[in-house]
Amino acid sequence: MIEILLNFIFILGLGFYLITVSQWFSYRLERVLFHFTKPMWHINFVLIPMIVYVVLFYINPLYFGAYLLFFIITLAIWHKKLDKKLVFTPRVKRLFLVLVLTTLFFGFIFINKAKILPVILPLIVAFAISYMYENFNSKLFIKTASKKLQSMPNLTIIMITASYGKTSIKNFAYQILDGSFKCYKTPRSVNTLMGLVKDINENLPSDSKIYIAEAGARLRGDIEEITQFLNPSIVVVGEIGEQHIEYFKSIENIRKTKLEALGSKNLKQAFVHTSTLKKSSEKIAIYDESLSGVNASLDGVKFSLKFLGNLEEFKAPILGKFNASNIAVCVKIAEYLGLNLSVVKDRVAHLKSVEHRLEKIENGGKIIIDDSFNGNLKGMCESYDLVAKFDGRKVIITPGIVEATKEMNEILAKKIDKVFDLVMITGELNAKILGNFIDERKLIIIKDKSNLVQILAEKTKAGDLILFSNDAPNFI
Structure with missing residues (x-):
């Protein structure tokens, strides 16, 4: 029973990670596998834990129990730091329910037949069942929506x-x-x-x-x-x-x-x-x-x-x-x-600006332009041309362009260096590329966005224009 319990907790932990990253990419497996910008997360929360599971579980399940505690704590800390946490939608709840049932089912089947209980099998079966059900459910929802439009x-x-x-x-x-x-x-x-x-x-x-x-x-x-x-x-x-x-x-x-x-x-x-x-x-x-x-x-x-x-x-x-x-x-x-x-x-x-798209806000003597939903090269460069007309100190907070070529970010970096007096790069995705073309004397790399408010309070002052140019969740 101890082996089944350890196996159960471990698979649910793996499932929690996989469901979280799947939700970010609309449950499209090919995007999770081939377009994920933090592959080390897959290594740290899937590959390494599964290797440790096989090794320690084979030696002594209790040894693995000690590691499992570390794994769950690390996973909880990782999730807490995310700015886009798992949302427990009906689909997620259904997937967790299927994962629980399949884990228990395979655990009891293999308990007396294998030294190491299956880990991948319950995950594959649970995700496959969920996919088939959601696909069937989607067709029903589409049919209902089509009837409503026809009415x-x-x-x-x-x-x-x-x-x-x-x-x-x-x-x-x-x-x-x-x-x-x-x-x-x-x-x-x-x-x-x-x-x-x-x-x-x-x-x-x-x-x-x-x-x-x-x-x-x-x-x-x-x-x-x-x-x-x-x-x-x-x-x-x-x-x-x-x-x-x-x-x-x-x-x-x-x-x-x-x-x-x-x-x-x-x-x-x-x-x-x-x-x-x-x-x-x-x-x-x-x-x-x-x-x-x-x-x-x-x-x-x-x-x-x-x-x-x-x-x-x-x-x-x-x-x-x-x-x-x-x-x-x-x-x-x-x-x-x-x-x-x-x-x-x-x-x-009398048009009103769209939220997070060149939205102008004045606060504490600072002009803040929220353009965090603008993530294309042309639009971002044009926003910099607009900001360039401002006479005071100009500050930018940006992760660069996501899902773009290296050359596009190089063009962006040169434009940023020309226009802005203080540059804050959020995240590590484009930090190196942008940093190669921006004067290091005015460059700040912010790896953890939870520190952004404090850094802005310390580094900016009344009279500054602050542009939030594009944004990306920290899984990107």
């Missing part, structure tokens, strides 16, 4: 995809259209198939007239899958760039994936960015081809855009030159849906 024949679905800017476009479109239509938008950055399915089943009001949804992708076919589910009548394919190049391998693969959105069987109008390389046609409009006169400052952005054939000027209290393009496509959607020019101009003039 709303007057609903106009606007689907937005892009390498970056999806969430901003979604929020700006909602603010411009909601005063004229009963609108609903997906919350936060929900942009996966199952995220959309869950949102529709649980939150989409049945009296909505416009549903604005964003669609994200990590693999070819992801956008096609979402498109076949939503079948939007209005599609936005925003700017194409090297975001998530690690997964797609080439810019052309990214472009082809985003353009899968044009395959909607209900498509009436698509608004696409020039970077898609598409040509205008009866159903396709290049929304930024008439965009001109863009000017951005710390007070906002203004630009000119054709509206009903005339070049009109628009102003918005939104930071960032790149946001002119994001707002422009929303103006073109409003034009397509028949909104009056004066109404559109007024709503653009």
Whole structure:
């Protein structure tokens, strides 16, 4: 019984780690195995413990019991330090229940038949059972959500995809259209198939007239899958760039994936960015081809855009030159849906910034610009150009670009060194690359983000401009 108990606790500990990292990557095994940026964690919490288990359990299970105490304490400390801890969703609870049952089952079967009780087998079986159940469950949820959409024949679905800017476009479109239509938008950055399915089943009001949804992708076919589910009548394919190049391998693969959105069987109008390389046609409009006169400052952005054939000027209290393009496509959607020019101009003039995307805050005499959800090279560099106009001391906190090439982070580092007076690099992922191009006299490496508040209090003062540029959980 002692052997079964030790085996049981050990497998649950391994399961806790594996479930935590699986949740970060939407339970996709290939991403956990091949796109994990902290491989030493896999070694420390899976490989080494399993080797120690085999060796010590074979010698004397009680020896392993002493190590098991160390393993559990280390695992608890590791989890406590995470800024993205395991969330005990219904799926996680079901997976733990299956793991408990399979561990006990195999433990009692092998207790008198093997010197060392199986460890990998219960984990494999539990994850396999969970995957099959969740896959079956997902199909039921998709079917329910599809029926709900079919029961709303007057609903106009606007689907937005892009390498970056999806969430901003979604929020700006909602603010411009909601005063004229009963609108609903997906919350936060929900942009996966199952995220959309869950949102529709649980939150989409049945009296909505416009549903604005964003669609994200990590693999070819992801956008096609979402498109076949939503079948939007209005599609936005925003700017194409090297975001998530690690997964797609080439810019052309990214472009082809985003353009899968044009395959909607209900498509009436698509608004696409020039970077898609598409040509205008009866159903396709290049929304930024008439965009001109863009000017951005710390007070906002203004630009000119054709509206009903005339070049009109628009102003918005939104930071960032790149946001002119994001707002422009929303103006073109409003034009397509028949909104009056004066109404559109007024709503653009009163747009509110999207949380964590060049969000300006003043606190204690310091100007804080929260751009922590901006993680692409072009957007980050443009935010630095904006900050460069500030006369006082400029401070940046950033992990660099995640899921990007070495060359992209080198370009970013050179830009940072040119603009900022104090540079704080969070995490170790890009610390070496960035550090090679930034003056070490103004460089601070912050390995543990829990110390960030204290360091900011010590190193910054009233009159400083502090930019939070991109962010990454500490598992990245």
